[in-house]
Amino acid sequence: MKNKFMKIYEEIAVQIQEGSLKSGSLLPSENELAIRYETSRETIRKALKMLSEEGYIHKVQGKGSIVLDVKRLDFPISGLTSFKELTQKMGQRAKTSVVVLEKGLPDLYIRQQLKLAKNEHIWEIARVREIDGEKIILDKDFLAAKFVPNITEEICRNSIYEYMEGELGLSISFAKKIITVEDPTEEDRLYIDLSGFQKVVVVKNYVYLDDASLFQYTESRHRPDKFRFVDFARRK
Template sequence: MQKYILISNDIRNKILKGEYTANQQIPFEKDLCVYYDSSKMTVKKALDMLVTEGLIIKRRGSGTFVKDIGPDELERMSVANQFRGTTALNPDKEVKSTILNFSVIPCPENVQKKLNIDADSFVYDIYRARSIDGQPHVMEKMYMPIDLIPGLKKANVEGSIYEYLEEKLHLVIQSAHRTISVRKATAYEAEYLALQEGDPVAVADQIGYLDTGAAFEYSTSVHRYDEYSVEIVLTRDN
C-alpha cells in the first residue's frame, strides 16, 4: 500500500474515532513528516485526500483543522470507512494474508443470485486467512465477478483488494448489505484462527455494491469471538 494512503487512513481513523475532534488543529505538515517518516509531498497528498473527502480543511496561514461535521454525515463516513477493509482500518499494524485458494470458476448457482449475474459468468473464488500483528483475526471467503474486476492478481489478494478496486480500477464502493450470525468454529477454521473446534465465531455475510448499483462482492467472513464487535446506530423518525 502506498505511503500516502497509509497516512490518510491513519488520520481518517483518528478523526472518526474522536481522537481528533471537530475544529481541532491537527499537527503541522512538517511534524507529520517526522511522525510518519515521510516526505512533505507524501504528507500533502494524504491531507489533500482528506480535504477532498470533506474531513479536514486547510486555513491559509493557520494550518489544517478537522471539519465541523454534523452527526448524520459523520455517521455516514464512519459506515463508509468500514468498507475500506482490514488493511485500511489498521494502518499502524501489520496485516498479513494467507491465501488458501485463489482461482477463477464458473459462478455457483447460489452466488449468481447474490451478485445478480448470468449463469455462464465467471467469478474469482478467494479464500484467505488474515492476521493483525501476527495474531489470527479473520477468515474470508469471497466471490467477485471477473467482468467487473479485471486483472486481479495474487499480490492484490495478499494485500488489500479494496485498494486495488479503488486505486487501480477507480471503482467507488458505495454500500453493503451485511448479516451477522454466531455459530461454532469448524476444525479447519479453528486451525487458522487459533481456536478450539466448537469455539464461538462471528460470521458476517455481505453483498457489496458499487456506486453504479452493481454488486461486486459476495463474501462470508468468520471472525474470532474476541476480535469482533458491531456498532449499530438506531434513529427514530419524527
Template sequence: MPRAIYEGIYRDLKGKIQEGTYTYEDFLPTESELTAQYGCSRNTLRRAVSMLADDAYVQPMHGRGVRVIWQREGHSAQGSLSGVESFVEFARRNGLTPSTSVKSFEQVTCGSGLSRRTGFAEGVELLRIVRVRSLDGEARQVDHDYFLASAVAGLTPEIAEGSVYHFLESERHMRILTSKRRITVQLATDEDCSYMDLDPYNCVAVMENQSFNSEGVMFEYTQVRYHPDSFSYNLVSRR
C-alpha cells in the same frame, strides 16, 4: 479541496464536540446563531447538524435546542476489530503487524446455491478468493471473497495479498458506494479451525457483505469469519 460547505461545518462541529468546546448534555448554539457564525443558509447548517445526529453526536429537540450526547469513551473501546475499519488500518492504529495469506484464488461459475447465498445472478463468472489475515502472526479472520470476474480483470494473487480495494480504486477506478451487511454467529467449520486457532465447538462471528459500485451493480460478496476474540462492531440507530 472542493469540499461541500455542509461537510466543513459538520467536521468543525464534530471536532468542537470531541475537543470539549461543547460537551455532553450541553446545547449547541441555536440554528440562527450558527448560521450567522458560519455565514451560510439555514438549510446548509441543518444538513450538517443532521449528519451529526446520524452519528449520535447530537440530538435535536423540537422547541428546545440541539443537545450534545457524545461522550468520550462512551462505550469504552476494547482492542478489537471494528467493522468499518479496514484490516490494515486497524493493525496500524494498534501497532500490530498485519499479514495476509492467500489460500485460494480461482474462477468459478455461480451455481444456484451460491446465487442464493451471495445475491449474484446464476451463471455469472466469479473470482473466488480465500484469505487468512493475521495480527502479529495470530490468525484473526478468514475472508471469503467473491468478485464479479468481469469487474476485477487483472487482479492477481500477489495483489490480493495486499489490498484489493486499493487495486480496484486506483487501477480500475471503481468506488464502493453502498454496502449491505449481515452479522451472525456460527459454529466454527473444520476449515475455520484449521486456519485460526479454534476448537470444533467454538463459534465465529460472521459478517456478510454485498458491495455496489458506482454503476449501481453488485460486484462483490464477502464473508468474513472472525475469531471471536477479534470481533467488535459499533453502530448507531435513530428514531
C-alpha cells in the same frame, strides 16, 4: 504546551497499549492517581474521562476504572472499511495470507448471492488475517469477474478495494451486511486459531458499485474474542 490531563491520559494509554496495565485490572483510585501525578482530582477526572471515551477503560460506579482489552479491533457495522484501513496503525502486528485465488464458474449458492447468469465467472479469494501471531479471521470473497477481469495474489495481500478504486477506477458505494453467530466449519478449524471457541461470528457482505451493480459477496469469519462490531446511531 500540552495540558496536564492530556499528558496523564497519554501515559496511561501507552501503559494499556503495551500491556503493563492488564485488561480487566483496576486503575488506582482518583486520590492515588492525584498523588502519583502531583495534581488535582479534577485533572485526573478529565484524563479518566478521555480514557473512557477512547475505549481504554470502563468506569463502574462504586468499583473504579476497569482496563479494557484494546487488542480487540473495532469493526464498523455501517461503514465500508477494508482490513488494511482498519489495521494501518498496527504496523507489523497484522499480516494477510492468501490461501485461495481461483477464477471459475460459481456453485449455485454463490451464483444466487451475486445474481449471476450460469456462464458468468467469479474470482474466489480466501485470505487469513493474522494479528499478533494469531490467525483470527478467514475472509472469503467472491467477486464477479465482469467487474474485476484480473487480480493477483499481491493485490489480495494488500487491498482489493484500493486496487479497484485506484487502478480500475471503480466507485464502491454501499453494502448490505448480515451478522450471525455460527458453528465453525472444517474450513474455519483449518485456517483460524479457534483456541477452544465453539462459535464464529460471520459477517456477510453484499457490496455494490455506485450504479447499484452487485459485484461482491463476502463471508468474513471471525474468532469472537478479538472484535467489537460498532456503530453510531442517532434517534430521529
